[in-house]
Structure formats: structure tokens, C-alpha cells
Amino acid sequence: MSDRAPEYRPSEYRAASAHILLNTPGVRSSVGSATRDFDAKRAKAYEEVESDLWRDWASAVKANVLSRLDEYLVQAEESLRANGTKVHWASSADDVYQVLRSIVEENGVQTVVKSKSMLSEELEVNHHLETLGVRSIETDLGEYIIQLLDEPPSHIVGPAIHKSLEDCRVLFHEQLGTPVDADPDELASAARNALREDFLSADLGISGGNFLAADTGTVALIENEGNIRLTTSVPRIHVALVGIEKVVPRLVDLAGFLQLTSRAATGQPIGLFVSLIQGPRKSEEPDGPEEVHVVFVDNGRSALYEDDAASEALGCVRCGACLNICPVYRQTGGHAYGWTYPGPIGAIISPGLLGLDKAMPLPHASSLCGACEDVCPVRIPIPELLVHWREKAVSEGQISKGERFGMRMYADIAERPLGYSMAASALRRVPWRAAGTALPVLNGWLQEREIPEPSSKSFRKLWREGIE
Amino acid sequence: MSAREAILDALRRAREQREAVEHPGHFGGWRPDPSPPALDGFASMFTQAGGEVVHFATVAQRREWLRVFLLDYDSISMGAGVPSDLEGLGGPPRVALGKEHTASVGISRARAAVAETGSLLMDARDGRRAQLLPPVLVVLVEADSVYSALADALEAVGPDMSAALGMHSGPSKSADIGQVMVKGVHGPGRVIALVA
Structure with a gap:
């Protein structure tokens, strides 16, 4: 497609935002209406329950997890192994590639079906599989659309919200041969038929993991389409890529997290399909994968964990509520942020995962209005952490010459009583x-x-x- | 050093100076209004999400309803956990194991149901493909297996988990195409819970 969105780096945030607003005005209207819709549903879903109590509870569980993360991971590993699941630990994307490569080579894997996973985007798993000569197909409808466009997702929950119905009609007409005026049902049906073949022929299914219960070794996944259930049920092998921060202490804790995450993300009482996966098919079960692998992925998370204040961001459940309410995100959508995680949450985890030097100026992509913290289901103090990263940037000298000059000028004046009163008097005139x-x-x-x-x-x- | 040791070492070092935080205990599902009886709550939530619920006074009535219902379909994928008395039901042919995608309707049995979320708990022992591949799914639900709260249901099934437990809370849906809701994207587009 000729109108493929250019890919940016986080350092290009300001230029990217300007470029998107000037050249693709449709993005702002599509993102604006989708996020306002998501947010209105979230607000209603919060009102139906005592959401303050729910969020206090979830925030407390996450604090407990982060205070004993290593212990819960070891417990989760033991539980998973007892279920017959193979557990791998990966410090970096390269470690993940090694795990995937050996699975692909040992099993002669040719086709992979993937369900939506932000972690797999972060690790660029599809690109790696391509280099192994493996066809990797995104099966979430939104991910499928952007894979056809060869674009990255622009939102954590709705990866293609920057595309209008008309955009999709044109795309499907060109790639799947649907009529130019096809209705959404026809388009979905065309995608379903194409993907159904892939589900049935794929050797390997790759998923992420929303939560990992340490006591039972259960990987929990939330969705609405059924593609995650298929990805984790139909192919002979299932690999779940799970960030090390996703562990929760107990299976029963999922009762709170599954509901709260769904309400925060889309305003639903719960995702239409939830998969609670313990391990490979047991002998008395008619079907299911014969091999299940769970990869515990670090990729910068333990470094973020070392920063006491900033580590609170690891409590994130990836609901996207902070994106939906953010007046800054709503203007440009996610591509301007230049990396996997956009919006307010992206601005506080990207500096930790990528390194602050690569993530600047993302902590400035906010007016600090505080709306994000007001809706966060696990009460991450996002504005506070944005300021934390801004302060860190200053103390590490990572600010522009103009800003440094201006601040020095101001300090020179403000530190001298006479200078200060003269400047103030001039400003009044x-x-x-x-x-x-x-x-x-x-x-x-x-x-x-x-x-x-x-x-x-x-x-x-x-x-x-x-x-x- | 292996990746495992490197990760665990980094996490242990980082939290040495931090205080332990207690787990807050059970999730209470706090709500401003009192919950309805479990069965009514389940029916209301499941219907709101686009699912269908039919109540029967007896299992025999359910069987008769199903016999008539199946006349409109040409092949069935039958879950392994479906009561054996349905075997003699007649109607369209059953598809073989592994051919679930060719069936026009799937019949499965819920291990439990949950009122709080309007969910059916689908056990892998029943066969996952039968629950997922046919465009229409009929699920048998025992009236006494409906829990009010999800936490109670998870606590009850926790000690005896199969390889995978699926929670189905309505038909498959997506709004990824231009934010317009469509049904039956990958999973069944029609789900009917038969409670008896």
C-alpha cells in the first residue's frame, strides 16, 4: 500500500505528531471517536460497581506482587512445570528468538498463528519468524488489518483504531477481493474464512499472557473474538510469551483482575472469551496442544524494577484506559510515540525498558492533567512518574540547549532579589x-x-x- | 550466568531495601446494589452480552427442545462431556473428532456458570474444538452449577483443573473494522445456554 504510515522513533515524537496531524487528518478523527467511545463505556462500567474499592484492591495486589516478584516467579515456574509446561527464561529479545528458533527447527514449523500480544510487538517476533522462513499470521481482526498494511498497532486494545471503515473496505477489496462497498459483516466474514484455514494448518500458536497465577501455574488471556482460544487450542504447540511483571499470587485473584481489566479496557463486565491455560493436553482430553511453552520475558523489566519509584509502572495491566482519556494521545494516536507502548503508560514505561536516552522526549508528551491516574484500574501514579522521568532527564543532562539556556537565565534572575523585582516590574508593563x-x-x-x-x-x- | 539467575538476581537485589507489602485478601466484587439470585443474574448478564438462555423445568424437556432445534442443522460436533442420553437423540450426523470445523452446530456442557460475569466455564475435557469451531454453540448448564461470584467459581474448580478452562460470556464479537460491532468473528456467533 502506498499510504503506509511512516515509522518513527520516540526521539522524533514532536516531528511525528506534526506530520500525522498535517498529513493524515483522518487519524485524529478516527482515534478521537474510538477513544471517546472506549472511555464513555469505561466510565459507565466503573459506575456499575464500587470501582474505587476494586481499584484499591487491585493496586494492593500489584504492590504485593512487586514486593516479592522473584518469589512469585519461582512459584509460578514450579506450578507450570508440575502441569507439564516447559518454562523458559529470557533476558532479552535474543533469548526469546533462541527459544522460538529451537521450537521451529525441532518441529519443522512452517506456519504460525499469533494472537494479539504487545510483548510480541515489543520483541518484533513476526520479523524474527520471517527470517526463519516461517509464515506468521496475526489472527486478531485489528492486528490482521495492520499486518496487511504492514503497520505497527496504534493502540494497546484496538490496534487499528486509526483506520476508518472506508480504509478497511479499500484494503480488503485490494487484498481479499471483497466488494468496494462491503459492509463490516462481509469484511469480517472474509477475514474469518482466510484465517480459519490458517488455524487448521498452523503447527504453532503464539500468544501473550495477561496474567500468570503463581499458585496454579495458570496463564490467563482475555479477548472478544475467540482467536486466542483457537490459537492456544488448535495448533500442536502453544508458546505463551509472558512479561515477568504479569504474575499474580493466586488463581482466585484473577476474579478481580479479569473483570477490572475488561471494565477499564472496553467497559465490558468481562471479555467474551477468557482462556485459563495450565499446560499441554492431558490424556483424557480429546484435543488441545501436545506441547505448551511459557517464556518469562525480562527485556528491560528488571532494570525498570531497580528504579524504586518508576517500578510502579510494572503494575500496568495494559487496558489502554489512560490512552483513551488522554487529550494528548487523542490528537495523534499511537504511531507518533514511536514505540510499542503509546500514550501516558508508554511515556513512563518506554524510558525504563528502552533507556531514557532513547525514549526522550516521551515523558513530555503530556500536559500533566492527571486524567490518566483518575482512570487507571491499578492506580499507577502516572503524572508523578512522568515528572520523575523529566527530573531524571534533567539530572542526567538530557535536555535541549534551549531549555538549559532558558532555565539558567531564569535562575540568574530569580536568585537575585533586585533582578527579580526589576524583571517583574518590566513584565507588568x-x-x-x-x-x-x-x-x-x-x-x-x-x-x-x-x-x-x-x-x-x-x-x-x-x-x-x-x-x- | 543463565537468564533465570540473572533475572532473579536483579529482582532480589532491587528489593532488598524495600518493605514487603501484604496481599489484601479476597476480591469482594463490591457493588452498590445487592446481587440477584445466581440463575437470574447469569441469564441477565449472558443475554446482555448477546447470548441466549432457555430454562427448562426438567432434563427431559431440554432434550425434546434440543431434538427439535437440531432439525435445522445438518451436522453436529458433540462434546465429550455431553450426557450420554443425548446420544440416542437422532437428528443430523455427528462429525468425527478432528472434523469439528465442518459441523454446523456444536453441543457442549458447561462445568459451571457465573452470574457476576455471565460466563460459562468450558472444560478442556469436553473438547475445545467442539466449543470453538462450529458457528453455533449450544451449551448444557446444570441449574445447580451456577455460582454468584467468579471468585467462588474459580475457588471451586481450582483443585481440579484440566489443561485449559475457557470462559465463554457471549458470542464472538469484534469492533476492529471501523469501530462497527460484528458477531461471529472467530468463535461461535451464536451461543445458547440450556439450563435445566
């Missing part, structure tokens, strides 16, 4: 409206707004004279 209307952008902004007149006396002077 600036003809703000005239100055503003002479400038681009500000001029337009001022057309509908009044600038308040500055007081003729400084606060200190008023204080001395006695304020009423």
Missing part, C-alpha cells in the same frame, strides 16, 4: 495584547480570548500596603 497579536498562532488564540490586565503593583508591594 509589557503590552501583552499587542505583543500577542503580532505573533503567529498566539494571534489566533487571542481572537476569542481576553488577556487579564496585570496589576499595576507587585504582590510584595500590595502586601506591604496591607491586602484586604
